Amino acid sequence: MNIRTECRNRYYRIPLTFKLTAISVITGIVLWVVLDYVQSRRIKDIFLAQLTERLGHQAMEDRLRFDRYVKVYQHLARLSIIQKNFSDYIESRKWHEGNIAGVAYYDHPPPWFPSRSMLHTLASPGYALLIDSRGNVREAYQSYKETLPQPLLHPPGLLIEKSSGQSYLITFNSAPFLVTSAPYADSHQNLLATLMLATPIDEKFLNASIGGSTNRGVAALLTPGENPRVLTSSNLTAIPEGTPLDVLKDGYLMTGKEFFDYGSSELVVRFASFISMTEVNSLTRTLITKERRERAISAIVFITAFAAVTFWITQRIQRVTRRVADFSQHTLGLQQQEIQKGDQLHILEERFQHLTEEVVRSREIIKKQAEEQAREEEAKIIQAKLIHANKMTSLGTLVSGVAHEINNPNSFIMSNAQLFNDIWEDIFQVLNEHYKKNGDFPIGDMKFSEIQSLVPRLLNTITKGTERIKNIVDSLKNFARADTGNLDEKVDVNKVVENAIFFLNAEIKKFTNNFHVTCSLPKGSLVAA
Amino acid sequence: MKISRRRMFPIYFLAVLVLFLTGGFTGHNTQDNAKGPSFTDPLQTQSMPEVWIRQPIKYEKSEGDADLVLSLDQHLYDALQPLIQEYGKKHKLRIVVNEGTCGITSGALVNKTVDIGGFCCPPDKTDRLPGLRFHTLGIDAKALLVHPANPVDNISIGQARQIFRGEIRRWSELTTSNGGKGPNLLIQPVTRLHCKLRPGHWRLLLDNEDMFDPGIQDVGAIPDMISQVALNPGAIGYEVLWNTIRYKDKGKVKAIRINGYSPYEAEHLISLRYPLYRVYNLATWEGKGVENPRAKGLVEYLLQHVENLDKAHNIIPASRLRKAGWKFKGNELTGEPDAHLSR
Numbered sequence: 001m002n003i004r005t006e007c008r009n010r011y012y013r014i015p016l017t018f019k020l021t022a023i024s025v026i027t028g029i030v031l032w033v034v035l036d037y038v039q040s041r042r043i044k045d046i047f048l049a050q051l052t053e054r055l056g057h058q059a060m061e062d063r064l065r066f067d068r069y070v071k072v073y074q075h076l077a078r079l080s081i082i083q084k085n086f087s088d089y090i091e092s093r094k095w096h097e098g099n100i101a102g103v104a105y106y107d108h109p110p111p112w113f114p115s116r117s118m119l120h121t122l123a124s125p126g127y128a129l130l131i132d133s134r135g136n137v138r139e140a141y142q143s144y145k146e147t148l149p150q151p152l153l154h155p156p157g158l159l160i161e162k163s164s165g166q167s168y169l170i171t172f173n174s175a176p177f178l179v180t181s182a183p184y185a186d187s188h189q190n191l192l193a194t195l196m197l198a199t200p201i202d203e204k205f206l207n208a209s210i211g212g213s214t215n216r217g218v219a220a221l222l223t224p225g226e227n228p229r230v231l232t233s234s235n236l237t238a239i240p241e242g243t244p245l246d247v248l249k250d251g252y253l254m255t256g257k258e259f260f261d262y263g264s265s266e267l268v269v270r271f272a273s274f275i276s277m278t279e280v281n282s283l284t285r286t287l288i289t290k291e292r293r294e295r296a297i298s299a300i301v302f303i304t305a306f307a308a309v310t311f312w313i314t315q316r317i318q319r320v321t322r323r324v325a326d327f328s329q330h331t332l333g334l335q336q337q338e339i340q341k342g343d344q345l346h347i348l349e350e351r352f353q354h355l356t357e358e359v360v361r362s363r364e365i366i367k368k369q370a371e372e373q374a375r376e377e378e379a380k381i382i383q384a385k386l387i388h389a390n391k392m393t394s395l396g397t398l399v400s401g402v403a404h405e406i407n408n409p410n411s412f413i414m415s416n417a418q419l420f421n422d423i424w425e426d427i428f429q430v431l432n433e434h435y436k437k438n439g440d441f442p443i444g445d446m447k448f449s450e451i452q453s454l455v456p457r458l459l460n461t462i463t464k465g466t467e468r469i470k471n472i473v474d475s476l477k478n479f480a481r482a483d484t485g486n487l488d489e490k491v492d493v494n495k496v497v498e499n500a501i502f503f504l505n506a507e508i509k510k511f512t513n514n515f516h517v518t519c520s521l522p523k524g525s526l527v528a529a
Numbered sequence: 530m531k532i533s534r535r536r537m538f539p540i541y542f543l544a545v546l547v548l549f550l551t552g553g554f555t556g557h558n559t560q561d562n563a564k565g566p567s568f569t570d571p572l573q574t575q576s577m578p579e580v581w582i583r584q585p586i587k588y589e590k591s592e593g594d595a596d597l598v599l600s601l602d603q604h605l606y607d608a609l610q611p612l613i614q615e616y617g618k619k620h621k622l623r624i625v626v627n628e629g630t631c632g633i634t635s636g637a638l639v640n641k642t643v644d645i646g647g648f649c650c651p652p653d654k655t656d657r658l659p660g661l662r663f664h665t666l667g668i669d670a671k672a673l674l675v676h677p678a679n680p681v682d683n684i685s686i687g688q689a690r691q692i693f694r695g696e697i698r699r700w701s702e703l704t705t706s707n708g709g710k711g712p713n714l715l716i717q718p719v720t721r722l723h724c725k726l727r728p729g730h731w732r733l734l735l736d737n738e739d740m741f742d743p744g745i746q747d748v749g750a751i752p753d754m755i756s757q758v759a760l761n762p763g764a765i766g767y768e769v770l771w772n773t774i775r776y777k778d779k780g781k782v783k784a785i786r787i788n789g790y791s792p793y794e795a796e797h798l799i800s801l802r803y804p805l806y807r808v809y810n811l812a813t814w815e816g817k818g819v820e821n822p823r824a825k826g827l828v829e830y831l832l833q834h835v836e837n838l839d840k841a842h843n844i845i846p847a848s849r850l851r852k853a854g855w856k857f858k859g860n861e862l863t864g865e866p867d868a869h870l871s872r
Contacts, residue, residue: 060752060753060756063748063749063750063753064748064749064753066749067747067748067749067750067753068747070749071747156578157576158575158577158639158655161575161654161655161726162635162655162726164726165725165726165738166725166726168632169632170636224627224628224629225591264632264723264724264725264726265630265632265633265636266632266633266635266636266637266639266640267632267633267636268627268629268633268636271750
């Protein structure tokens with residue numbers, strides 16, 4: 001026995017339930033690995049797509065919040081100049097009279113500016129400048145420690161005009177700033193002063209603009225161009241200034257690179273929102289872990305159910321195997337081996353194969369026997385036919401011989417009877433002369449007067465008898481003759497019927513005295529065979 | 530005293546005639562005082578220090594050895610790129626085109642870092658810098674946009690102004706094309722109050738921010754305008770038609786007719802039967818130290834070929850406006866046609 005057969009035998013010795021359960025477990029594991037890879041990837045993709053969409057909405061919301069926050073500054077400026085304390089303060093100043101002594105700085109909100117509680121509600125500008133009608137900065141409030149940028153200390157007329165009544169975004173020393181101004185005029189529309197608010201667009205600004213929530217992700221301003229960098233962000237610890245966008249691509253999900261289309265801003269920046277991929281990965285991992293747990297439970301339930309069904313099927317197979325064995329043994333009388341343990345399906349297969357072979361073998365035997373019997377019967381029939389044929393041949397020969405033997409004397413009788421008839425006619429003339437002259441005279445035991453009518457009748461009877469003998473002999477000869485005709489010639493049916501009746505006449509008479517035949521065809525008509 | 534209907538007919542007729550002549554049916558003339566300026570006086574220029582005037586054009590370092598540098602607003606950036614690239618190839622010029630906004634372009638011109646600036650608004654006095662000349666490419670209809678499910682597809686300019694002023698608050702106060710009432714929805718006006726100092730654009734609807742209802746939703750970016758209108762069934766906003774195509778991924782919106790005229794049909798805008806539009810200008814330098822002959826050549830080429838722009842941009846060339854009686858000073862569009870010519 002080679003190794004292959006040994007392996008196969010061993011394989012067949014393992015119960016079906018165990019094998020199917022093992023196969024389902026292995027399949028389950030392979031499926032698990034494949035599904036884990038595919039599904040996890042898909043979940044991640046879907047999750048990322050959804051997150052990107054959400055981030056898109058968030059970016060839009062962030063932008064809208066930013067827009068609103070930017071505009072708050074222009075409204076703060078306008079609100080500030082209509083306060084009574086502002087107008088009182090400005091109108092009490094005599095800036096047009098004297099020379100500029102220098103800029104008065106405040107680190108707390110000055111009397112002409114709203115209180116901190118109001119600023120807290122609205123916006124908190126880094127700098128608030130009071131500019132006189134000639135464009136000179138007279139007073140400055142700064143909540144930032146940083147020195148007032150030079151363009152703000154001496155603001156160009158164009159800046160004052162462009163920022164008037166709107167939030168103007170501009171760059172000072174590469175740092176983005178928001179500038180807005182509100183002119184204050186007296187009742188005669190004479191410009192007395194301009195309030196200019198300026199604030200750097202930095203981490204604090206971005207944080208305040210998007211609502212300050214830490215779980216909203218990070219909002220950032222990016223420089224334009226092919227290699228954008230972070231100008232500033234709402235979380236400089238996470239996304240510091242100057243970071244190239246390419247560096248952030250791996251660690252962050254980004255969306256919403258849009259212009260500020262204020263039309264009044266010369267700041268060339270794009271607004272973007274970021275969500276840390278760590279957060280994304282953490283969320284994805286949680287989702288995938290949950291998915292795995294659910295998949296594991298499903299797999300266990302499935303395998304258990306499959307094993308139970310397999311067990312039930314193998315029990316049914318075993319029952320069928322036993323029935324096959326019983327049938328083979330009791331109905332077919334086959335000697336069966338003891339039912340082994342192992343692969344139930346294989347055992348059933350073997351049993352069934354054995355039964356099939358037995359059935360095929362039995363069928364072959366029966367078939368052979370039937371053929372033999374048929375052959376024997378056929379041989380008997382052929383033999384009988386041969387005997388009959390021989391008999392018929394002998395009979396034919398005999399009949400031919402007999403007919404010949406009868407025909408010869410019959411021919412003598414016929415010809416002699418004819419001759420004697422002629423003789424009689426001549427003798428009759430002589431005898432009749434004699435009779436007429438001499439009267440009656442005896443011939444034999446009879447008188448001539450009696451004989452003269454009797455002899456022709458006798459001779460006629462002899463002639464008819466010989467003709468009948470001749471007909472019988474001819475018919476016998478015809479019957480016994482071996483005819484190998486093709487039956488393609490025309491036959492006188494009436495003649496055939498007459499012959500048959502002629503032969504069978506004696507037989508017919510045994511059964512009836514009332515036998516009549518009427519031939520409908522005209523006498524002598526021939527019919528194709 | 531009982532007056533018969535037949536006797537009252539001339540009175541009714543006169544009353545109707547008066548209403549018609551005064552624009553009472555269109556709500557047009559009564560609202561015109563709400564309309565802001567369409568253009569600024571080209572003679573008014575921004576005074577700049579002498580140092581600035583002497584300052585030559587100096588490109589940003591990132592532009593490298595460019596032969597020409599342009600800063601264009603978003604629409605002109607999309608519309609003119611094919612022509613500019615064609616011109617650059619033909620004349621073997623390295624042309625750098627930066628995408629921006631009117632504000633960014635204005636900033637670049639103030640900083641003298643570009644040869645050509647492209648605006649989607651007529652210039653303000655603060656844009657009219659010494660040495661700068663404006664050339665109008667054409668105009669484009671500013672469409673009123675609503676949610677695509679909104680059955681209202683035509684309003685008068687007066688109704689539009691009332692909506693943005695907060696005087697019409699529900700769509701059911703307006704009628705649909707089949708004469709029925711509009712949906713019983715709160716109207717949410719969405720605005721993008723950009724270029725506040727420049728004339729034209731949204732200021733043709735209402736002159737200034739203070740005329741708008743405090744309940745408006747103001748957005749800062751074009752895609753936000755499209756998405757806000759597309760998201761809210763009660764919203765109404767405005768934008769040029771090209772931006773509804775460019776930002777179609779932000780949502781679907783519907784452009785409605787004003788006074789029965791569609792923003793898609795150029796002749797109605799040329800005749801000002803359709804009243805809202807945007808003006809596209811290019812600005813180039815003239816004078817010693819700032820003039821670039823290549824820039825002049827490119828601007829001339831663009832002005833000549835503006836008719837070849839993709840029809841999706843809906844830009845009506847300046848040449849058609851000239852024929853229709855719009856006022857020009859040099860190449861700059863400076864005024865609408867006289868009333869008898871326009872309507």
